Amino acid sequence: MEKSILGYKCTKCAQVHYPNRTLCRKCGHNEFTTLPLPKSGKLLTFTHLYTLPADFEVTSIGLGIVELDGGTRITGQLEIEKPEIGMKVRGDVKMVRNDGYNNYYGMVFYRA
Amino acid sequence: MREVYVAGIGITSFTRLEYPLVEIAAYPAMMALQDSGLKKVDHVFVANMASGRINHQTGLASAVVDNLSLTPAGAETIENGPASGASAIKAGFMAVASGLHDVVLVTGAERLREVNNLDATDAVATLTHPLAEYIYGVTLPSLAGMFTRLYMKKYGVTSRHLAMVAVKNHDNAMLNPFAHIHQKITLEGIIDSPEAMTNNPMVADPIRFFDCCPVSDGAACLILTTKEVAQKSGHPLVRLAGVGQATDTHAVHDREDPTELLAVRGAAAQAFKMAGVKPSDVDVAELHDAFTILEIVESEEVGFFKKGEGHLALERGETRLGGRIPINTSGGLKAKGHPVGATGVGQAHEIVQQLRGEAGKRQVKDAKTGFTCNFGGFGNNVVCLTFVREG
Ligand SMILES: [Zn+2]
Numbered sequence: 001m002e003k004s005i006l007g008y009k010c011t012k013c014a015q016v017h018y019p020n021r022t023l024c025r026k027c028g029h030n031e032f033t034t035l036p037l038p039k040s041g042k043l044l045t046f047t048h049l050y051t052l053p054a055d056f057e058v059t060s061i062g063l064g065i066v067e068l069d070g071g072t073r074i075t076g077q078l079e080i081e082k083p084e085i086g087m088k089v090r091g092d093v094k095m096v097r098n099d100g101y102n103n104y105y106g107m108v109f110y111r112a
Numbered sequence: 113m114r115e116v117y118v119a120g121i122g123i124t125s126f127t128r129l130e131y132p133l134v135e136i137a138a139y140p141a142m143m144a145l146q147d148s149g150l151k152k153v154d155h156v157f158v159a160n161m162a163s164g165r166i167n168h169q170t171g172l173a174s175a176v177v178d179n180l181s182l183t184p185a186g187a188e189t190i191e192n193g194p195a196s197g198a199s200a201i202k203a204g205f206m207a208v209a210s211g212l213h214d215v216v217l218v219t220g221a222e223r224l225r226e227v228n229n230l231d232a233t234d235a236v237a238t239l240t241h242p243l244a245e246y247i248y249g250v251t252l253p254s255l256a257g258m259f260t261r262l263y264m265k266k267y268g269v270t271s272r273h274l275a276m277v278a279v280k281n282h283d284n285a286m287l288n289p290f291a292h293i294h295q296k297i298t299l300e301g302i303i304d305s306p307e308a309m310t311n312n313p314m315v316a317d318p319i320r321f322f323d324c325c326p327v328s329d330g331a332a333c334l335i336l337t338t339k340e341v342a343q344k345s346g347h348p349l350v351r352l353a354g355v356g357q358a359t360d361t362h363a364v365h366d367r368e369d370p371t372e373l374l375a376v377r378g379a380a381a382q383a384f385k386m387a388g389v390k391p392s393d394v395d396v397a398e399l400h401d402a403f404t405i406l407e408i409v410e411s412e413e414v415g416f417f418k419k420g421e422g423h424l425a426l427e428r429g430e431t432r433l434g435g436r437i438p439i440n441t442s443g444g445l446k447a448k449g450h451p452v453g454a455t456g457v458g459q460a461h462e463i464v465q466q467l468r469g470e471a472g473k474r475q476v477k478d479a480k481t482g483f484t485c486n487f488g489g490f491g492n493n494v495v496c497l498t499f500v501r502e503g
Contacts, residue, residue, distance in 0.1 A: 019244040019363060045370065047257030048317040052249055053234040063254050065365045073365040075245050085265060097247050104247040 003093035004036030005107055007072055016072045039091040040112060041068035046083045055099045066091070066109055076107035088112035113209040117342035118350045118499070119335045120148025123461050126292040126330035126449030128225040133160075133167045134175045137221030140333035141180055144217065148335045148345045154213035156180070156187040159200035159220035160453035162235045163189075166227055176219065186213075193239050194402065195488030196220060197332070197456020198495035202355045204336040214338055220457035221331035232327045236452065239489045241363040253324055255364055255490040256403035257316030262371050263405060264318065267420040271318060273427070275303040277404035278322045278446055280432050285443025287433075287474040292328045292449030323404040328449030332457040334464070348468045353389070354498030356382025364490050373413045375494040376485060380414035383483070387498035391415030394437060394498075395479040396466045398459035400487035401444040407431075410485050411439060414496065433474060441466065441474045456486035460497060467501040 008020040012029035018037060023030055046064035062078030066089055077096055080089070089109040096106040122143025129136050137158055145151065158173040169175065173187035192199035197220035204216040224232040237251040245255075263269050279299055285291035302312040302322045312320045342349060358378030361367050367374075384391060391414060399414070401407035408422040416437050417425045425431060431439040442448040442462035445455060463482035465471045482499040 019241060025361075025366075044365075045258040045262045047254050047261065047319075048314070049249065049251065049254040049257065050313070050317075051230070051233060051251070051253060051315055053237060053251065054230045056249055061249050063248060063250060063258065065258060065370070075248060075250060075363065075365045077248050085261070097249060106247055 003105065005074065005093060006034040007037040008032040009035055016070070018072050018074055037072055037074065038069040041066045041089060043083055043085060043087050043089050043109070044073070045085060046078055055097070064109060074107055076109050078109050080109065080111050114211055115339055116205050116208045116336050116352045117339050118352060118464050119150065119337045119342040119345045120144035121334055121461050121464050122147060123290050123332040123458060124330050125290045126328040126451055126458065129223060129329040133163055133169060133172070133221060133223040134179050136223055136329060136331045137172070137176045137219050138179045140331045141176070141217055141219045144333040144335045150215060150335065153182055153185050153215045153217045153335065155185055155207055155216045156182060157200040157203050157216065157218045158187065158189045159196035159218070159457060160189055160222055161191055161193055161196050162222065162224060162452065165235050166232070167223055182217070191453070192493055193488035194400070194452050195456055195486045195493050195495045196453040197458065198460070198484065198486035198497055199456070201334060201336070201352070201457060201460055201497060202357065202495055204334070205352055205355050208336050208338065215341060216336045217333065218336060218457060219331060219333040220454035222451035222453040223329045224327050224452065225329045229327055244363045244365070252402065252490060253316040253319065256405060257319045259370065259490070260319050260403070260405045263409065266371055267423070269405070269408060269423045271320070272299065272303050273408065273423040274319070274323050274404040275299055276426055277401065277407050278302065281401065281440050281444040281446040284433060284441050284474055285447030287472065288443050288448060291443040291447055292326050293443070293447040297322065319403060319405070325402045325445040325450040328451040330449060330451035330458065331454045332461045334457060334460055349502040350464050350467045351500050351502055352497060353500040354383040354385070354387030356380060356386065356496045358382070358494055360492045362489070362492055373409055373491045375491050376410050376413040376487065379494040379496040380485065383496035383498045384415070387500060389481055389498060389500070393481050394483045395481050396441055396463065396476040397437060397439050397483040398442060398444065398462050399439055399485045400455070401440060401446045402450055402487065404446065406487065407439060407444065410487070414483070414485055433476070438476050441471065441476060456484065456495065459484040459486060460499070463499050467499055
């Protein structure tokens with residue numbers, strides 16, 4: 001099955017949160033349902049990082065903040081040659097980090 | 113509430129220190145005790161962020177109070193990320209203002225250079241959201257890079273403006289014997305020449321090496337007390353007149369407008385209101401320039417300049433020594449250094465020196481009102497302080 005990142009939708013006011021919260025930021029309610037977040041969106045800002053934590057095997061990575069379709073925002077890695085603010089991107093859930101003990105999965109974005 | 117005064121101050125050099133963390137924390141405390149003429153205190157607050165992880169030592173305050181032979185005074189460690197220092201001063205303020213204690217010693221200390229730079233950066237990166245940021249390799253420099261890019265697009269800030277902050281703060285640090293970096297730099301050398309791109313490599317595009325503060329060890333101390341006790345120290349009277357604190361979302365992407373630093377705005381407004389002063393009354397300020405962009409944006413958010421105009425004031429020289437509102441006379445985090453948990457106390461140390469008229473070659477003439485902004489996480493927990501000289 002295709003992997004997704006889960007958003008947390010408040011059962012009272014319908015606000016979708018990512019990451020999760022114990023109390024809703026909009027209304028203070030404490031119950032949420034999960035839903036797979038959309039994978040398309042637009043790039044809000046980005047950087048290319050050249051000083052990585054020691055457990056990364058690459059020497060640099062792209063990072064960005066994306067506003068997904070529907071308005072939820074997420075931070076992810078970028079695999080985009082020349083990113084631009086406002087460009088359309090499409091994400092995939094992939095392994096983004098291995099710290100020697102665990103594999104961590106998250107969103108990697110590509111040019112849409 | 114009782115009014116709260118500064119009776120004594122002390123500081124170490126911010127650099128690489130080859131001493132145990134407890135001794136690093138205790139040294140400026142000894143100096144501050146001597147400076148105040150006091151022998152005993154009621155309570156000790158120790159500000160530190162990473163001793164458990166980096167130095168394999170927890171319960172730091174218990175070790176420091178004993179090393180200083182101040183037992184049985186109460187002691188606590190305060191951890192609030194890079195804002196630990198100002199948070200510990202705030203705790204001291206609350207203790208004296210409430211009447212719980214008469215004399216409180218606040219020492220901030222950090223020893224990150226016990227490990228290599230990558231491990232130190234990773235230790236600081238644990239401030240980010242563990243699931244939504246940290247796993248991707250997000251570090252503080254990368255958050256600063258994404259923030260800088262947005263700010264450049266929205267307000268016309270350029271890499272050259274960022275370099276101007278670095279040049280100014282390196283110049284100021286040349287006048288501060290305790291500063292980590294004593295290196296004169298020029299716009300030619302770090303931005304304007306073909307060699308500049310080699311001298312000043314990219315760290316997190318668009319921020320470069322000279323846009324980032326160094327990783328420092330160091331410590332600083334303030335002794336807070338009542339007016340009666342402070343008067344006996346013989347120093348010009350400096351009152352901690354305002355404290356303010358505000359928080360913002362943990363994940364930066366959760367902020368409605370990621371170019372706004374709402375916690376800075378909120379904390380500063382409180383610190384000014386309590387002190388009964390306006391941003392335009394401030395004679396000298398220490399802002400948290402872990403990255404050059406932050407000095408520019410904080411100078412706007414605290415109210416010295418209009419939003420989006422901080423870089424223009426910088427261009428006009430308003431923030432340099434001799435300008436309308438000198439910022440980071442100590443050299444700032446950029447060049448004085450950033451021993452994380454000690455930084456907020458170090459900022460307060462500089463302001464007290466300025467208000468006492470003890471800042472030597474970097475003295476701001478007749479400074480009466482001083483201000484500090486200590487910025488935790490990437491702006492998710494900010495503590496501001498207002499100091500006023502009396503008489
Ligand atoms: Zn809700």
